[in-house]
Structure formats: C-alpha cells, structure tokens
Amino acid sequence: MVALKSHNMDDPEDWHKASPYKMKGWEMKFIAILRQVPENEARLKVEGGKVGLNGVTMVLDGMDEWGVEEVIRLKEAHGGEAVVVALGPERSEEAIRTALAMGADRAVHLVSEGYIDPITQAQTLAETVLEEAPTLVFTGGQQADWDSQALGPALAEALGWPSVTWTTKVELEGQTHAKAKHDLDEGQEIVRVSLPAVFTSQQGLNEPRYPTLPGIMKAKKKEIRKIPLSVSSKVEVLEQTIQERSRLNKVIDGTKDPVAAANELVKLLHEEAKVI
Amino acid sequence: MILVVLDHDTTRLRKGALEAVSRARQLAALGAIAGLVVGENTSAVAEEARKYVPTVYTAEVGGYTPERWAAAAYAAAQKSGAQVVVAPSSRQSRTWTARLALKMGAALLEDTLETATDGSKITATRYSFLNRVTEKQAASLPVVFTAKPNTTPVAEPQGDGMIEALTVEQPAAQVEVLERMSEQKKGVSLSEATVVVTGGRGLGSPEAFAGVEALANSLGGAVGATRAVVDAGWRPYGEQVGQTGKTVQPSAYIALAVSGAVQHQAGMNKSKYIVAVNKDAEAPIFKVADYGIVGDVHQVLPAMLEAAKKLKD
Structure with a gap:
C-alpha cells in the first residue's frame, strides 16, 4: 500500500485534519449533486403503469448524503464553500434543505418535473457546474430510484474532466490534484487525479452527520437559487411494474x-x- | 450497424462478451455486427472474436481507464457507422458507456435484462428502485446499452471475420493509478454462482465464517456477506451483497443470520429460491424467504453441512 503522507488511512477524521491550504487563502469550492428519492423502507405502489410517489416519504438519497457530508468536511478542512446542486421537481427542495441543515452553504435548484434520463441531466448540470467553477464535484455512486451509475461519469465527460467512481477516500494535493481510493468490480485502486474532477460516492467514504436544530434553523435562511428548466429526456419510461416473486x-x-x-x-x- | 465491445482478460473473451454478441444478433434489423477488442495484447483475443463477428476492430490503448475505453469505442462506432453500441454490464462498463453516450449524442440504457428494436428505437427492460421495480424503457437511435450478466444465452461461433486495427487518439491522462489491490479469488465468482451462502452479523465472529465457506464449498457455491460484516472487517468488500455491493441472482440464496434490510434485499431479491436461517422469527428476511429455519445458526449450520455432505455421497 502506498503511504498516504502521514495520514491514517483507517481514520476518516484524520483524513481532513490540518490542511496547509486553508492558511494560504486559496478559495476552494466543493459541489455535491443531490437527488430526492423514496425512503429505503417506503412501500412502493404502481398507479397507471408507473410508480406513484404520492404519499411516499421522500428523502435525500443515501449515497448523495455521503457526497454532501464529504464536501462539507472538505470545506471545513480547506476553507472555501460547500455548494449543493439539485435537478428535480419542486419537492426536491426538502432534500436540499436537509443538505443545508447538515452544513452546506447554499444551493442551486434546477427545477424540472417529470422523468429526465441521467445522461440528459448530466449535460444540463454541466452548465451550472461550469458556471460555479468548483475544485471538485461529488455525485452519488448509484441513485436509489433510477438504479443508474451514469450521472457522475457523464457529468465528467460533459465537462471534459476526469472521474473517479465508487470513492471511499479523497485527499487534496494542493489545488491541482487529489489522491483517492475507490472500488473496482473486484478490489480497489489508489489513484492521483487532476482537478477539477468528478467523484462518485461509495459506502465507507464517511459517516454523515445528522442535522442539528441550530443547523435546521440556519438552513431556512440559506440561499436556494431556483432555475426553471425545460429539457426533454432522451429515454422514455414506458411502463413500471412491481413483480414481487411470491x-x-x-x-x-x-x-x-x-x-x-x-x-x-x-x-x-x-x-x-x-x-x- | 451494431458495435459490440468485447470484454476480455487479455487472453480470452469473457462470458459477458458472448452474451453481448447474442444481444447484438437479436437486433439484426439494424444491420451487420462489428466487434471491438480494446486494451493490451488484443491480437490473441481478436483471433477468437472473429469467429463470432464478421468484423473485429482492435484498439491497443494500454490498461483500462474509462476515458480510453470511451475513446476507443467512439472511434470504432464512427469507423463502422454503428448506431447502437452494446457492452456487458459491470461497474467498469457502466462508467465508460456513460462517457460514450455523451460523445455519440446517444441515449443510454443501463444494465438491461432484454432488448428489442423496431428499426428506429430500442426498447429495453431493466430493474429500478433498488431492484424492486421492473421498468420498460424506449429510446430513439443512436443508443448505447449495457447487458446485465446471466440474462442472455452465450453466442455460438458463426463465420470467419476480418480483423482491422484502429488508431485511437489517446486522451490526455488525467488519472494516474498508484496502486491496485485486486481481490481475485479462487473458486466460483459470486456474480455467476448458482448457489450463494451469505453470512450476517448474527454469526458473531469472523471465525464462524469457516462454516459458511464449508457449506458454500460443499454446494459448489460462493460466499456472500452483508454490509455489517464487511464494515466490521470480517470479510472482504468483494463478497458484499446489496445496494453498495454486488447484485446476485442465483438458483438458491442461503442467508445465515442475515436480518434482510432493504439495502441487502436490493442485491438478492431476484434469486430463484431464498433460504433463511435466523433466530428472530420477525426478521424481514423471512418475508422474502421460500424456505427457512427459525433457530440458532450455530446449531443449524453444522447440521446443514452434514446433511449436504451426505447428499454428495
């Protein structure tokens, strides 16, 4: 195993301690892309050939939560800003508020109702990300509603950036590079990647914090910039069924x-x- | 024209590649099939590949990076005029196909179970919502899709194709691999095993997995683990079944001291038969189980192992 400076690989707390870059006044910006999905335990129903989400408890996607936690930790360690960006219907604002209550500084919400495939979403999100010009971006490794793994790598492609999928550790090396550990189909890899880059989250990355009451109060005053969208999906969902094997x-x-x-x-x- | 990106281990085609060829043959309305062998030492694999497809492109681009694979597939799609690109589904392919779809301006259909065409559109079925929903999708050409493993019969050899080497403009290296820790295991691979024996936290210790391994061995199966077990460091991550691990679909999934959270079920709920042993009769795993024993795994497991050994004799 390559020694990662003096950091203790097994201690996620140690990973972000005492950054030299914080002192030098370089302004960094860390973005987490987030989505709102049904709670894991939610009972799904099909209405008129589609999964109906009325009455279903919707939450910040668990894998996105790891990304949100990571950008907040990076900001706490290195200074700068932690920003969350969401593309989704109006109701996604609740998930955005959760991220803001955890400690993200502000949000951009691209508001669009209805299904849009991950590739089209990545192209649309790329414009916002480019405008924000962040140090790095996190997305969830797989979204709990789409079961898709494409959003992160497609976003990276649209931006011309490198991507690291299924990331379990990230360490910045100045403003130009990061060292990361990530899962493969079998086994793991440690890579050095040039920044800016897109990372997708994986279990083990961190243990997300719970929003505190003061955090929730503060979140109400934080900025959510809303941008109405009208984009059409490249993929059409014709029918959804729940075939639970008896x-x-x-x-x-x-x-x-x-x-x-x-x-x-x-x-x-x-x-x-x-x-x- | 349809392009199949043929997965290989530098000496042979993998099973997934032959399933992907079958998928391409099912779309005959869209024209002829070309294959792409990308990576290092492509010539031996190309010789095997030309028995399956009439044209084989090779792209010597070095070791895997998503950028290289996407660039090579894009070059081959342009050269052949392919409107559809097929690849076997894996974490790796689901990364580079996302990039390829953007390059081609194509729609992406991920981890498909079945695919069909009417000549202008591709329709596909796939799972969504943590493997709980089956969804039918449609997209106009061009389309890139990945085929879920073990969903399609492997292709039979057919004909005697030609090989053409492609020159691929190498993308600037933005990712440098410092170290690779592979978890290549002996025995049956978890994703392809017909029997999976999974141990949960309720086993109490890493040592208790000796019994899980013994049962898996005697049934010709593979060992699985829950997230709690992997997080505790008892078993390697490569054995994890669930949302953030592997998705398996064996004939028999035997869950020992596994409670059966939704995230775990996402990795195994399509198994043909689910078998559970748990001391808690209320554990969620029993709701999805075909067969089960309410009892102490430390007493039941040795007896199951004995009975399984007797079957073999």
Missing part, C-alpha cells in the same frame, strides 16, 4: 431440534426445489 414462506421451527430442522430443510432444497 415466496413459499415455508418456515421450520428449529428452536427445539435444530438437527431435524436442518435435515428437513436440506431435503426440501434437494427434492422439492431441486436447487442443491
């Missing part, structure tokens, strides 16, 4: 005689299901 639910009580239960289970798998 499960057999054959549960054996193994509390009294675990050996007999195990024998019966293996027999069922062999003779009835025929999978072993």
Whole structure:
C-alpha cells in the first residue's frame, strides 16, 4: 500500500485534519449533486403503469448524503464553500434543505418535473457546474430510484474532466490534484487525479452527520437559487411494474431440534426445489 | 450497424462478451455486427472474436481507464457507422458507456435484462428502485446499452471475420493509478454462482465464517456477506451483497443470520429460491424467504453441512 503522507488511512477524521491550504487563502469550492428519492423502507405502489410517489416519504438519497457530508468536511478542512446542486421537481427542495441543515452553504435548484434520463441531466448540470467553477464535484455512486451509475461519469465527460467512481477516500494535493481510493468490480485502486474532477460516492467514504436544530434553523435562511428548466429526456419510461416473486414462506421451527430442522430443510432444497 | 465491445482478460473473451454478441444478433434489423477488442495484447483475443463477428476492430490503448475505453469505442462506432453500441454490464462498463453516450449524442440504457428494436428505437427492460421495480424503457437511435450478466444465452461461433486495427487518439491522462489491490479469488465468482451462502452479523465472529465457506464449498457455491460484516472487517468488500455491493441472482440464496434490510434485499431479491436461517422469527428476511429455519445458526449450520455432505455421497 502506498503511504498516504502521514495520514491514517483507517481514520476518516484524520483524513481532513490540518490542511496547509486553508492558511494560504486559496478559495476552494466543493459541489455535491443531490437527488430526492423514496425512503429505503417506503412501500412502493404502481398507479397507471408507473410508480406513484404520492404519499411516499421522500428523502435525500443515501449515497448523495455521503457526497454532501464529504464536501462539507472538505470545506471545513480547506476553507472555501460547500455548494449543493439539485435537478428535480419542486419537492426536491426538502432534500436540499436537509443538505443545508447538515452544513452546506447554499444551493442551486434546477427545477424540472417529470422523468429526465441521467445522461440528459448530466449535460444540463454541466452548465451550472461550469458556471460555479468548483475544485471538485461529488455525485452519488448509484441513485436509489433510477438504479443508474451514469450521472457522475457523464457529468465528467460533459465537462471534459476526469472521474473517479465508487470513492471511499479523497485527499487534496494542493489545488491541482487529489489522491483517492475507490472500488473496482473486484478490489480497489489508489489513484492521483487532476482537478477539477468528478467523484462518485461509495459506502465507507464517511459517516454523515445528522442535522442539528441550530443547523435546521440556519438552513431556512440559506440561499436556494431556483432555475426553471425545460429539457426533454432522451429515454422514455414506458411502463413500471412491481413483480414481487411470491415466496413459499415455508418456515421450520428449529428452536427445539435444530438437527431435524436442518435435515428437513436440506431435503426440501434437494427434492422439492431441486436447487442443491 | 451494431458495435459490440468485447470484454476480455487479455487472453480470452469473457462470458459477458458472448452474451453481448447474442444481444447484438437479436437486433439484426439494424444491420451487420462489428466487434471491438480494446486494451493490451488484443491480437490473441481478436483471433477468437472473429469467429463470432464478421468484423473485429482492435484498439491497443494500454490498461483500462474509462476515458480510453470511451475513446476507443467512439472511434470504432464512427469507423463502422454503428448506431447502437452494446457492452456487458459491470461497474467498469457502466462508467465508460456513460462517457460514450455523451460523445455519440446517444441515449443510454443501463444494465438491461432484454432488448428489442423496431428499426428506429430500442426498447429495453431493466430493474429500478433498488431492484424492486421492473421498468420498460424506449429510446430513439443512436443508443448505447449495457447487458446485465446471466440474462442472455452465450453466442455460438458463426463465420470467419476480418480483423482491422484502429488508431485511437489517446486522451490526455488525467488519472494516474498508484496502486491496485485486486481481490481475485479462487473458486466460483459470486456474480455467476448458482448457489450463494451469505453470512450476517448474527454469526458473531469472523471465525464462524469457516462454516459458511464449508457449506458454500460443499454446494459448489460462493460466499456472500452483508454490509455489517464487511464494515466490521470480517470479510472482504468483494463478497458484499446489496445496494453498495454486488447484485446476485442465483438458483438458491442461503442467508445465515442475515436480518434482510432493504439495502441487502436490493442485491438478492431476484434469486430463484431464498433460504433463511435466523433466530428472530420477525426478521424481514423471512418475508422474502421460500424456505427457512427459525433457530440458532450455530446449531443449524453444522447440521446443514452434514446433511449436504451426505447428499454428495
């Protein structure tokens, strides 16, 4: 393993401590792209061939939350600004407020109702990001509603920037480079990447903070710049269905005689299901 | 024209590449098929590839970066006039195909289960909402799509294609790899295994995974782990099943001391049979289980292992 300066790789707190760049007055800017999605435990229903989100609790996407936390930590360590950018319907403002309550400084909300595919969203977001000219950008590794992994790399392509996907650690090296650790299909990699760059989040990146009451109060006064959009999606969603496999639910009580239960289970798998 | 980007390990085509060729053949209404072998030492793989597709492009661009793969695929798409580009789905391909879609001004259909065409559009089905919803999408050409592994029969050899080397303008290197820690494992790969035996935090210790491994081995399967187990450092990340790990779809998914949070279910809810052993009868895993035992995993697992061994004898 390459030694990452004197930092302790296993301690996310140590990762952002005592930045020399904070002292030199370089103004940095860190952007997190965020989306609002159904809460993980939410019960989804299909209405008229589409997933209906009325009455479903909507939250800041968990993977985006890692990105928001990371840009706030980077700002706390290096100074500058932590900005969140969202593209989504009016209701996304709640997720934006959550990010602001966590500690982001301000927000830009590109307001658009209806489905827009991730590639088109990336192209649209690129214009805002270019205007903001940040040091780096975070997006979620995969969005919990689209199950898409394209937003981060497509945004990087639209900007002509490098991308690092499934990032578990980031460390700035001045204003021009960052060192990052990220997951591959199998295994991990440590890379040095030129800035500005787009990173996508992965579990292990950090432990997001909960918004505090003073944080929530402050968030109400923070700026959300709204930009109305009308863009058309390249991809059309024709129909959504929930095909929950009906499960057999054959549960054996193994509390009294675990050996007999195990024998019966293996027999069922062999003779009835025929999978072993 | 359809371009298939053929995944390989520098000596042979991977299974996913042959599934992607099948997907391309299903779209015959859109014309002939060309293949692209990109990376290092492409010539041996190209020799294999020409048995499957009439034209094979090679692009010697060095080791993988998303920028290089996207640039090579774009060059091959332009050269062949392809309006559709197909690649097997993986984290890697889902990164560079996003870049390629932008270069081509194409729509992107990710991790598709099935694909069809009427000559001007591609329709596809895929999972969304943490693997809970099946969704049908449509997009006008040009289209880039990735094909989910184990969804399509592998292609049979067909004909005797020609090989053409492409010169690809190398993008400026913006990412330098300092170190790679690979987790190449022996045995059956988790994504392709027909039986997966997953251990959860309820096993109590990393040592208890010896029993999980033994059961997986005796059933010819692979070991999986929950996020809590990976976070605790008991098992490598490569074994994690769930939203932020791998998605598996085996014939039998055996979850031992796994509670079954939604994020975990996102990685296994399409398994043919789900089997659960948990001491908590109220654990969410039992709601999606076909077979299960309410009981102590430390007593049930050794007995299951015994019974499984007897089956083999």
